[in-house]
Amino acid sequence: MRGGKLVVAEVPEPVPGPGEVLARTLACGICGSDLHMLQRVQRVLAGEEEPDTLFAFDHDADVVMGHEFCAEIVEFGPECAQALPVGQRVVSVPSVPRGDSRAALGYSDELPGGYAELMVLGEANLVPVPDHVSSEEAALTEPMAVGRHAVAMSRLDEGSVATEVPVVIGCGPVGLSVIADLRRRGVERVVAADFSEKRRELASEVGATIVVDPREVAAVDAWRAEVGATAGALDEPPVLMFECVGVPGMIQGMIDAVPRYSQVVVVGVCMQEDVIRPLSAIGKQVNLQFVLGYTPEEFAATLSSIALEELDVGPLITSRVTLDEVPEAFRTLASPDGQAKILVVPERR
């Protein structure tokens, strides 16, 4: 990302500092947030918007995006324990501690992200990838950790896993990872909704049991039919709903849709201001849980779940592109009907 545009160019090779390793990227997923960030940077450079508060980088500098990666160790910087061998395949949370702050890999003007051949990772963050897990599957650790975290932050617990019928709105990679993790946790029935036929198919593949096109039936009505609830009845049970779309109006739409005492977990990242009517949320005593990212523990556990085949990430990978094809892939994902996760494979092996 250079001056608000995607370019494929040579940049200086990154140099690992103390406690850091140089790694070769093997596969890196394209995240919807990257598309949003590109648009945001364009608006900031055009003076239409303030810079991002979550990620601070020089908008005029080169930024190599990509934060869902699998890489292999090329060499160790100074002061490394070197517990893993050179050549070991690893994943890592996309963050490198540097002094008092940290570089957010993929949204940093200091270190490159995964849409590059070489990266610098923090040695302490490395999680080795078992041999039987492909690099492409391992690159799905990051987006799948997002779903795991969202489910962990919801009010689903051991007592409710057997009976809860959660509803997932939006079946892009985020929604799919939520569905997959709900099933991994032992939830037997999941309602999912998406306008795209391909994404509805993927939702079924990762474990949604009732999948609807919102143009035909509202997700909450499909849920009511499944649990035998009547809209507005005094004994209508609450629903656990995951908002995985992230555009203005979705939060109020969820508040309007759900029964009283429901929880809406906001996983979709809405970058713009949004309007809500508090009175409707108050009347229903709704709980809104906003979530972001995952803990390092959840990240490592997600790779384990992939390795143990508790999570089948294969269906999520819908395309592979080379570095040269990244700008075109961004255009494809702007209308993502047929796609879930596009993997960037800098150097096929």
Place this chain on the structure above:
Amino acid sequence: MRGGKLVVAEVPEPVPGPGEVLARTLACGICGSDLHMLQRVQRVLAGEEEPDTLFAFDHDADVVMGHEFCAEIVEFGPECAQALPVGQRVVSVPSVPRGDSRAALGYSDELPGGYAELMVLGEANLVPVPDHVSSEEAALTEPMAVGRHAVAMSRLDEGSVATEVPVVIGCGPVGLSVIADLRRRGVERVVAADFSEKRRELASEVGATIVVDPREVAAVDAWRAEVGATAGALDEPPVLMFECVGVPGMIQGMIDAVPRYSQVVVVGVCMQEDVIRPLSAIGKQVNLQFVLGYTPEEFAATLSSIALEELDVGPLITSRVTLDEVPEAFRTLASPDGQAKILVVPERR
């Protein structure tokens, strides 16, 4: 409330139906919601706003407001069990089941609320007032139940009662009832904030241990000083904050103020649309719990707590007025600096 104005007038005596009792009002608190409702009805009648979704009544009909009352039984309608004697003082949730729906006392065009000499109550809802509890204290059951419910819906639990230092924003009757209930639950330290000196005094009287004027110090900074937290530090603990103001902008203000993983319990009722920035809530993984009212169990338990002197409601009663003085009391409460709860006493005894 007649045609969007408060008038003092004779209206037909209400007649108790099956399972209902006629009761004489002894004391009834004026609620901030009544002031909001009067303004709302004026806007609806002026064609500036849609009618309320929470309470449906004919805006052209007479509505006797008042839903925080203590009354005494005058006579029983048909089909009553009559377990309580005539003359027994009672409180009741402000709702009377009628056929398939219920009349919301105070916001009904069918039955009068407590700003009248006579009311009709549902026999099954009656909670007898112990002799040693004054009618004025008993009338505080309803607003105190609001605080009890808000605390019950928060994430405060037995494990965290000893260590949590909750923050209460706004020390009107709602905020005061939250503070009092937090102390009743065993919380040792409560931070409270209000612009009004009188209300800050009341906050101290009901149990707030750190009370601030937001013009001098932000409530969250007072909390940080109390718990030894540093703004933005990685180990900054989350806060449990109660929003008891209910005007546009408060919810985003709370999101901006709190550390990561905090819970904001929205108790203040904001009747207008409101703008939030989801990205900031997402970045902090905030939990927003909207609450309203209380359960019948919480209502009855609140009267018990008043009777057992677990809750001292005396400080909350700042004035008493007659029926004739209600319109003037509404004007006084429009700038409520010196007031908490004004009680309407239809007939002194």
